[in-house]
Amino acid sequence: MTNLSAIQTAPEVGSWAEAVEQENQTQVEESEDGTRTETAFTVEDGVRYKVVTQFKVINKRVPKVVAERKKWVKFGACEGEAPGPHVATTYVAEEVEMQFTRNRAGEQILDVQEDKQTAKTTSREHCRHCKGNDHWSTHCPYKVMYQLDEEADAEKDADKDRNALGLRADGRQIDRNRSDENTCRVTNLPQDMDETELREVFGRIGRITRIFIARDKINNLPKGFAFVTYESRDDAARAIAELNDIRMYHMVLKVEWTRPSNA
């Protein structure tokens, strides 16, 4: 595999030691067709290898300033390094194919669609306002718009809930002109507390016009909150002052004003 002619043409040497030296030296040959052959010897694990490197010498015409810059002396982290690319910092990476996603006529040849699909399922961002998958709800550009809608919807739902229940539970007609401002919201309500019991507790404060315990549509179990409407606002205020934080079975009742529905 090795061509020994290079060694044979080495100049005469006086001693054996010098001969070894000569043989271990790097030899450079340049031929007319612009190829440059470097022959070097390396010893690895006691085995001597001959390394033949062939270069193609290309002469390039470059602007003068570029040629000047070829002479820059290395500095900083590279100070004192030998010329040429350093193996620690530079290497030729694997072949990379350019993938054409469209052919010359502009038709799709690579299936980018598939990528999009997988991207969609792996993407964890989902906006609950605009149902987009490219951002979180908090970053939704249409947030303000949707938020108003949502609140209106929620209020409507709650109304519907109450209406449906009001009719089903006791056949009572829905009180269209119930007054929100005299109503307090009771939360943290024990499950087994029913309307009579609630009326008993809240009736001590003043005359109650309406009591509504929210129940689940399907299994009719209390949801844990109720609305109590008094005839006067003062009574409602007193109920909030007196009945808030009282103990009821194992729970501590929370009594507060209802949130205005148009907020």
Add this chain to the structure above:
Amino acid sequence: MRPLSLKGHERALTRVRFNREGDLVFTSAKDKRPCVWYTENGERIGSYDQHNGAVWDIDVTWDTQKCVTASGDNTVKIWDAERGNCLNTINHQTPMKSCGFSYSGNLVIFTTQKMTKNMSSVQVRDIRDQSQMVDGAEPIFSAQFDVNAGTALFSKLDDEITIGFESGLILQYDLRNSEQSKNANESVHRYSVQDLQVSPSGEFLISSSRDKTSALLDINDLKKLKQYKSERPVNSACISPIRDHICLGGGEDAMQVTQTSVSAGHFEAKIYHMVFEEEFARFKGHFGPINTMAWHPSGNCIATGGEDGYVRIQEFDEDYSNFKYDF
């Protein structure tokens, strides 16, 4: 297409830039050492060592005499490009995010980050005037903003600057009449503008944004001319100097890289037709998002810098040079 892979940085790349002839490539990363390399063979010539924090941006003058770097250690430094000596240091109270030279190389622009009571600012200083190169000196131009100015550059000669904000706003100032901004475009991007680059012809600006698009803007009035959609946030985009092509690079957030596979991360660089806004080719390479890219002045080579800490110098083969987009 066998690219050169350069591993001189320990951390994510923040900027790659060619000098005017394209024989050198300057790179900065979140480690403390910006580097300069020969484009031809990927040989590292040196590093500019003095920073004590992430280096966010590097730029070089037209004659490759000086470099400027902006760093997280609250300094902007001007360097002798050939020898790696620091010539000037400008200190500030907050990290510097972006920097650049004017066309003549006499003016330098940089942006500072918003932090506690310090507003984000954009400043222009004349490097010939030593009295401007000290801390607290009065710059030629200075403007303060409530949102972070992420990227800024000279868009026209030494006269006009363009600033991209984290809110997606792009502003343009004329230094000759710098009381008010000259142009603004707040509709084109919804999220942070990551990068702005001027086309080699000087007619267009290309902006990249986290809203997964990149936009081609008219450099005179910031009007949106074209918009390129990608499936992932775009970190950088560049325009071919010889053909009507643009290249986009980006990918999923660094934060989420561990949760995405290489194929799903879209770490490829994508080449779009400038006019038809259609992607026609892509090439792989990085293991992480591409943070920055630059097109070689000759047009047949692209340098990309990724979150993975590698710089890749990708020379195009005949496949690309023979490709003709029919319309």
